[in-house]
Amino acid sequence: MKLFDVYPINNINIIKARGSYVWDDEGIQYLDLYGGHAVISIGHTHPHYVQRLTDQLNKVGFYSNSIRIPLQEELADKLGRISGKPDYQLFLCNSGAEANENALKLASFHTGRKTVIAFSKAFHGRTSLAVAATDNPNLVAPVNQTENVVFLPFNNQQALEEYFSANGNQVAAVIIEGIQGVGGINVASEDFLRSIRTCCDKYGAVYIADSIQCGYGRSGKFFSHDWAGVDADIYTMAKGMGNGFPVAGIIISPNIQPKHFMLGTTFGGNHLACAAALAVLEVMESEDLVTNALNMGGYISDALKNITELKNVRGRGLMIGFDVPDEFRELKKNLLWNQKIFTGEAKPNVIRLLPSLALRKQDADQFLESLQEELSLFSTTQNINP
Secondary structure, three states, X not given: OOOOOOOOXXXXXXXXXXXXXXXXXXXXXXXXXXXXXXXXXXXXXXXXXXXXXXXXXXXXXXXXXXOOOHHHHHHHHHHXXXXXXXXXXXXXXXXXXXXXXXXXXXXXXXXXXXXXEEEOOOOOOOOHHHHHOOOOHHHOOHHHOOOOEEEEOOOOHHHHHHHHHHHHHHEEEEEEEOEEOOOXXXXXXXXXXXXXXXXXXXXXXXXXXXXXXXXXXXXXXXXXXXXXXXXXXXXEEOHHHOOOOOOEEEEEOOOOOOOOOOOOOOOOOOHHHHHHHHHHHHHHHHOOHHHHHHXXXXXXXXXXXXXXXXXXXXXXXXXXXXXXXXXXXXXXXXXXXXXXXXXXXXXXXXXXXXXXXXXXHHHHHHHHXXXXXXXXXXXXXXXXXX
């Protein structure tokens, strides 16, 4: 049997990782500014994280949600306190797509409505309704197509308010990333997020803050939506929540009431998943990683804005994107193969930085120096071969 070919693969075999660095099977060290797609929040193989999981594995790894799991309650308490949402309710699941799927389903249950508003360049996952709310026809199979999802232009307050004015009583939910990741690091404006809150309040719709990639401290606040100073009804979380262990969740406003069996999961909130998620929050708190994300992100962004070859540097905290002009289209590849630095991308010409929230200044400086070196090599080549 062979693997189903769904991803373009770099021929690199990572066998060791620590902090912001990984090593391949040939002993080559790489600086990781991609974090496995924003997953590595506290650094690779953090000692506290490893110990927390090891201790739990030596006790019990899994049992079903048919019994009380105190780790879930501990996680809910700590997450509520650290996120600033202590009155919310926690439902645990396994992946970002599953979190968004459950959030949209819950919004429909709560409102009795079907229509979902999503936005241009949105990415919400690959399961049925989550992918239907994703603005990429290549990912949407015929069976996923639905008339229940309406796409509006991102950051267009007038279009949002006009749609609500005409159709507000049919809208179950508005789902939006505080910072679009796959879409290219597009930051939702604070006024736009406040307008979503106002429209949802006026028409009884549910505001879903997709925080899968942009949440969990990455933006310099716990949720990137917090920059707007308003609360969503549901926040969805995954990626950085488990630092690599599959764990996800939604936190739900107290005004949305649960009923038995309206949501469900087999593996969600299992003992190991909760241990991983607790370890992440404990490290984030003890090392003040949200503040570090804000400070290091500002340091990197300021430096990038002074590099004239790069365009439209944007983002918040350690979720940073910039446009690469066509003459530098090989930059991401060259950073990987020449400088041994992992970065992300968004088509057609965006480089994305999604490092550990524990990134150190010396790591940032290594990246900035390597970036300048690669850009200088492009300039030298162009001068030699005009």
